[in-house]
Amino acid sequence: MSRQIAPTAVVAAGAELGRDVVIGHGTIVHDRVAIGDGARIGEHCVIGLGVPDAGPLRIGAGSVIRSHSVLYEGSDLGERLETGHHVLIRAGVRAGANLRLGTQAALEGRLRIGDYVRIQGYSVLGPGSEVGDFAWIFPRCTLTNDPLPPSHVVEGVSIGDAAVVCTNVTVLPGVRVGLGAFVAAGAVAGEDVPAASILRGDGRYGGPVTGLMHLPSGTRHPWLRHYADAFPDDAQGRLAELFERVRAAARTAPREIPA
Amino acid sequence: MSRQIAPTAVVAAGAELGRDVVIGHGTIVHDRVAIGDGARIGEHCVIGLGVPDAGPLRIGAGSVIRSHSVLYEGSDLGERLETGHHVLIRAGVRAGANLRLGTQAALEGRLRIGDYVRIQGYSVLGPGSEVGDFAWIFPRCTLTNDPLPPSHVVEGVSIGDAAVVCTNVTVLPGVRVGLGAFVAAGAVAGEDVPAASILRGDGRYGGPVTGLMHLPSGTRHPWLRHYADAFPDDAQGRLAELFERVRAAARTAPREIPA
Amino acid sequence: MSRQIAPTAVVAAGAELGRDVVIGHGTIVHDRVAIGDGARIGEHCVIGLGVPDAGPLRIGAGSVIRSHSVLYEGSDLGERLETGHHVLIRAGVRAGANLRLGTQAALEGRLRIGDYVRIQGYSVLGPGSEVGDFAWIFPRCTLTNDPLPPSHVVEGVSIGDAAVVCTNVTVLPGVRVGLGAFVAAGAVAGEDVPAASILRGDGRYGGPVTGLMHLPSGTRHPWLRHYADAFPDDAQGRLAELFERVRAAARTAPREIPA
Numbered sequence: 001m002s003r004q005i006a007p008t009a010v011v012a013a014g015a016e017l018g019r020d021v022v023i024g025h026g027t028i029v030h031d032r033v034a035i036g037d038g039a040r041i042g043e044h045c046v047i048g049l050g051v052p053d054a055g056p057l058r059i060g061a062g063s064v065i066r067s068h069s070v071l072y073e074g075s076d077l078g079e080r081l082e083t084g085h086h087v088l089i090r091a092g093v094r095a096g097a098n099l100r101l102g103t104q105a106a107l108e109g110r111l112r113i114g115d116y117v118r119i120q121g122y123s124v125l126g127p128g129s130e131v132g133d134f135a136w137i138f139p140r141c142t143l144t145n146d147p148l149p150p151s152h153v154v155e156g157v158s159i160g161d162a163a164v165v166c167t168n169v170t171v172l173p174g175v176r177v178g179l180g181a182f183v184a185a186g187a188v189a190g191e192d193v194p195a196a197s198i199l200r201g202d203g204r205y206g207g208p209v210t211g212l213m214h215l216p217s218g219t220r221h222p223w224l225r226h227y228a229d230a231f232p233d234d235a236q237g238r239l240a241e242l243f244e245r246v247r248a249a250a251r252t253a254p255r256e257i258p259a
Numbered sequence: 260m261s262r263q264i265a266p267t268a269v270v271a272a273g274a275e276l277g278r279d280v281v282i283g284h285g286t287i288v289h290d291r292v293a294i295g296d297g298a299r300i301g302e303h304c305v306i307g308l309g310v311p312d313a314g315p316l317r318i319g320a321g322s323v324i325r326s327h328s329v330l331y332e333g334s335d336l337g338e339r340l341e342t343g344h345h346v347l348i349r350a351g352v353r354a355g356a357n358l359r360l361g362t363q364a365a366l367e368g369r370l371r372i373g374d375y376v377r378i379q380g381y382s383v384l385g386p387g388s389e390v391g392d393f394a395w396i397f398p399r400c401t402l403t404n405d406p407l408p409p410s411h412v413v414e415g416v417s418i419g420d421a422a423v424v425c426t427n428v429t430v431l432p433g434v435r436v437g438l439g440a441f442v443a444a445g446a447v448a449g450e451d452v453p454a455a456s457i458l459r460g461d462g463r464y465g466g467p468v469t470g471l472m473h474l475p476s477g478t479r480h481p482w483l484r485h486y487a488d489a490f491p492d493d494a495q496g497r498l499a500e501l502f503e504r505v506r507a508a509a510r511t512a513p514r515e516i517p518a
Numbered sequence: 519m520s521r522q523i524a525p526t527a528v529v530a531a532g533a534e535l536g537r538d539v540v541i542g543h544g545t546i547v548h549d550r551v552a553i554g555d556g557a558r559i560g561e562h563c564v565i566g567l568g569v570p571d572a573g574p575l576r577i578g579a580g581s582v583i584r585s586h587s588v589l590y591e592g593s594d595l596g597e598r599l600e601t602g603h604h605v606l607i608r609a610g611v612r613a614g615a616n617l618r619l620g621t622q623a624a625l626e627g628r629l630r631i632g633d634y635v636r637i638q639g640y641s642v643l644g645p646g647s648e649v650g651d652f653a654w655i656f657p658r659c660t661l662t663n664d665p666l667p668p669s670h671v672v673e674g675v676s677i678g679d680a681a682v683v684c685t686n687v688t689v690l691p692g693v694r695v696g697l698g699a700f701v702a703a704g705a706v707a708g709e710d711v712p713a714a715s716i717l718r719g720d721g722r723y724g725g726p727v728t729g730l731m732h733l734p735s736g737t738r739h740p741w742l743r744h745y746a747d748a749f750p751d752d753a754q755g756r757l758a759e760l761f762e763r764v765r766a767a768a769r770t771a772p773r774e775i776p777a
Binding site: 008026066085086104118122136166167168185201216217221223227230 | 544546604642644660688
Binding site: 431 | 526543544560561562584585586602603604621622636639640654656657658682684685686703704719730731732734735737738739741744745748
């Protein structure tokens with residue numbers, strides 16, 4: 001037992017802190033928060049902000065929450081969550097293990113997120129969306145949910161396992177990005193993107209992802225092989241299986257139509 | 260009288276606090292700030308940061324300012340302002356009642372904002388712009404103001420009453436978005452958008468807003484009827500009047516030209 | 519000697535503070551930080567966050583770091599740096615004098631930045647990029663670096679001296695924006711932009727920058743003359759020289775091809 005609670009932190013009596021938890025300078029931890037063993041919360045965070053009728057907030061063991069972040073009650077965040085600074089997580093998020101969430105990223109609530117997902121900085125996920133295992137959302141993406149703004153209709157988007165959503169993409173309400181699909185930088189994705197296929201930045205279909213390659217380095221998609229070394233041993237079996245599934249889907253994807 | 264000032268907050272002697280004001284942990288309130296009755300300021304905010312030659316900062320009664328927000332001197336913010344986290348409001352903003360401002364949104368100063376405006380998260384309004392009553396600015400929009408960057412010329416944009424600016428829109432300097440107009444997600448609005456008409460994401464004219472509908476739910480624009488229940492009773496008369504004005508404008512708007 | 523350290527600030531014993539340094543409420547300054555004379559750090563910042571194997575953090579004399587900002591160890595930031603609120607600077611940034619960095623802007627590390635650079639709010643610079651002297655990056659731009667995301671390849675971008683990157687531009691990996699070039703709002707820059715030439719928002723070549731003018735005010739590019747008065751006396755010689763270099767490059771740039 002060697003918790004380190006900064007003297008300027010304010011931890012409510014009802015908060016459950018695991019072993020070796022670290023709480024930074026000026027951070028507030030409310031009641032109805034359970035923080036797993038070894039988790040570290042940075043400076044000036046607000047953890048467990050109240051939401052009417054929400055459940056508690058659970059933060060998995062081994063997590064790292066960086067400074068100035070705000071997490072509401074009512075979410076269940078798996079082990080080894082790692083966030084950047086100034087992030088926001090509203091109520092109703094269920095995230096698997098090993099989620100990484102970049103600086104200023106926001107999970108706006110009511111989301112299902114798989115294992116080993118990487119949501120980079122400055123991205124915003126509107127309520128009602130689902131993100132599969134090993135999916136990537138690069139910086140400054142927006143997952144929307146209102147098909148006729150403003151309305152009361154919510155149509156969340158779906159990002160498939162191992163899909164890649166590149167920088168500054170807007171995914172329109174109800175759109176499904178398939179298994180291992182690739183949405184290029186700057187695209188406004190207004191229609192479903194089939195498994196293992198490319199949506200180009202100009203909104204046109206770009207053929208199967210196996211057509212994506214970087215000649216100087218010899219890297220090519222599906223990324224699950226050339227980038228597998230960025231994941232720990234326990235993920236390798238699932239990455240290999242996903243690689244085969246995406247490659248199989250790419251074989252049957254339509255070719256790009258020449259302009 | 261039951262103010263709640265967190266023991267770690269720092270409230271200057273010259274600040275005027277109304278009845279039942281709540282000030283959160285670590286928040287700083289400077290002199291020359293007047294906070295209305297019942298307002299609640301969250302944690303780690305900086306309220307009333309000094310600006311040379313600016314007037315005081317007034318925050319209306321019943322307002323809610325969420326954590327990590329920064330508000331400068333020299334603005335007049337109406338009753339029941341509600342902000343997300345990490346927002347910024349610079350000097351010279353005059354906002355009507357019931358403004359909602361999402362997380363990380365920024366009002367860069369010298370702005371006129373009507374009543375019941377909703378500016379969602381991650382949006383930035385450059386100085387010199389005007390936003391009408393009941394207007395919507397969805398996440399991650401940018402209202403610009405320099406027609407030949409960098410220059411000393413400032414041409415603010417104008418967003419009409421009840422207009423809808425969707426996610427990730429950039430409005431170029433001097434552009435006027437008309438009464439009840441609709442700018443679709445991802446658009447770069449470089450020309451005026453006539454009242455009650457649509458600017459599509461690809462920058463083309465999309466006909467009158469009455470052409471916007473969501474078939475499964477039967478909702479259609481103008482939004483002022485199907486979404487009126489999201490506003491309180493005192494707004495209903497103005498919403499009904501705006502609905503008629505927008506519908507009338509749509510009748511005389513040019514039809515979409517087929518591609 | 520008249521340092522002002524707020525009583526709620528936490529300054530490590532190993533931090534080196536110059537004369538007249540001001541440290542705001544709730545701010546943390548770690549060891550291995552050197553802050554130059556007259557620098558002012560705002561409220562709730564975290565300065566000198568540890569990075570394995572990084573050098574110290576140096577902040578030049580006369581700098582102003584605004585509230586809620588986070589700066590890691592391992593950067594060397596020149597004199598008179600001025601930041602907005604909620605900024606992030608990761609390790610490995612070498613910045614010249616007079617850098618201005620807007621609110622929520624992020625320098626993601628391993629960057630070279632010249633003198634008198636202005637990076638406006640909400641912009642993100644990925645690792646591996648270079649930005650020349652007197653360059654402008656307007657709000658909400660993204661400089662990317664991974665040519666086949668996700669991959670281990672890093673191809674930083676290069677922004678030339680006096681170049682202008684307008685609002686909401688995404689610069690794709692490896693792209694070089696030339697001396698005095700102009701990238702219009704909303705563009706996704708996927709190819710090099712020659713010196714003194716325009717990339718339009720639709721991605722097409724727009725001719726030499728001398729074709730950019732604002733008729734009502736009579737301002738025209740290169741901006742280095744009409745906006746020189748925004749810089750101090752010691753910059754005027756360099757601005758005049760850059761003006762001539764950009765104008766010379768514009769003379770040999772290809773004309774715009776009519777659509």
